[in-house]
Amino acid sequence: MKKLFLSLTILFVAFTARADEGMWLLKELNRENIARMQELGFTFPADQLYSEQNPSLKDAVVIFGGGCTGVVVSEEGLVFTNHHCGYGAIQQLSAVEHDYLRDGFAAASKSDELYADGLTVSFLRSMEDVTDRIAPHVPLVMSEIQRELAIDSISNELISEYESDPFTRARVIPFFSRNKYYVVLYDLFRDVRMVVAPPSSVGKFGGDTDNWMWPRHTGDFSVFRVYAGKDNQPANYSADNVPYQPKYVVPVSLAGATEGDYAMTVGYPGSTQRYLSSWGIRQRMESENKPRIEVRGAKQEIWWDAMTANDTIRIKYASKYAGSSNYWKNSMGMNEALTRLGVLPEKEALESRLAEWIKNNPAQGNKYEGTLATLKEAYTASDELARNTTYFLETFNNGIELIRFANTILRFDSDGTEEDKQAFINDRLVES
Helix, strand or coil, X not given: CCCCCCEEEEEEECCCCCEEEEEEEHHHCCXXXXXXXXXXXXXXXXXXXXXXXXXXXXXXXXXXXXXXXXXXXXXXXXXXXXXXXXXXXHHHHCCCCCCHHHHCEECCCHHHCEECCCCCEEEEEEEEECHHHHHHHCCCCCCHHHHHHHHHHHHHHHHHHHCCCCCEEEEEEEECCCCEEEEXXXXXXXXXXXXXXXXXXXXXXXXXXXXXXXXXXXXXXXXXXXXXXXXXXCCCCCCCCEECCCCCCCCCCCCCCCCCCEEEEEECCCCCCCCCCHHHHHHHHHHHHHHHHHXXXXXXXXXXXXXXXXXXXXXXXXHHHHHHHHHHHHHHHHHHHHHHCCHHHHHHHHHHXXXXXXXXXXXXXXHHCCHHHXXXXXXXXXXXHHHHHHHHHHHHHCCXXXXXXXXXXXXXXXXXXXXXXXXXXXXXXXXX
């Protein structure tokens, strides 16, 4: 859920190597944001960033698969995304006889493009503020469990209300620490075909060693094409489908960039934990990252031994291994960087200054009295639970394929024919 919204990350690069930065929802950009952007070199028409009535940049930036970002670059539905985002589809289409993971793939014509079963591309249609339909029903006097149940119940009602057909996806997404809620609607395209995939020697150059490192020299790209029915609307896969004609296309520039140019990124990012307290950071390092590193390291060692001994196993487990190793490396790098950069002492110093300010400014600080002590108490009390939860998720929930398959069945949409359902289940069994 945390990735299913469109935001704008703006990075202003100057010769001094200083950057002003921020993250905004495109829909909520205001005049002050735009004016500041223009001061710093932004020349793109502001009204073409986000519009629900007219073609805009939001119509070219897509959710690729379960949460990656892609961008539409041609009038015939070509989508650029990362190699690691297309990796699951590349693996699914590979076999010992045609090992696209090892050798890469390039379609010489549209007829050579390969349908990636189960892969979807989602285009943002609209966002509607539904805070008034949720907030009144979740008063602060509720327990956290009661709040979660109430929010889930209302969200499910809203999703049922807004999902009018199989190609409309609705999500209720909280923002700003659950102070605002949006219903976000997407047009869901289910016919997506692989066009270009570099060999892993390019797309995963450096492997786990270079992952999450900078500078990095990986050719981390892949190219897919979105297909639609002859009416240009989303459709299930059919040989009769045609390349989708998008509302908006982002041109590919060969000019490159020069130092000092204005730059921004539009996409579907993950979440940030930069505002965690010192106790939250310590819990993340000790009770989440360390168990994750331990369990995934042991699991990956077993996988790797089997993968290097058998090409069939290597291909079948390539995507699983890559998915596991991604945040295994992230967790190791995070702990190393937080220690090397002295983030914990910095946070503790900041909290000391905040405590002093609260003490010396009772008129303004009274409402924050006890906040730091409450945070410390809550994190300290939950450390063991957080550690045990991480072990459970990494070993049982995310470790046993049968459990993941069962969860897929539980989430399976009740719509569709019995033949469709059986085909879906068979496909998931093959994947597992």
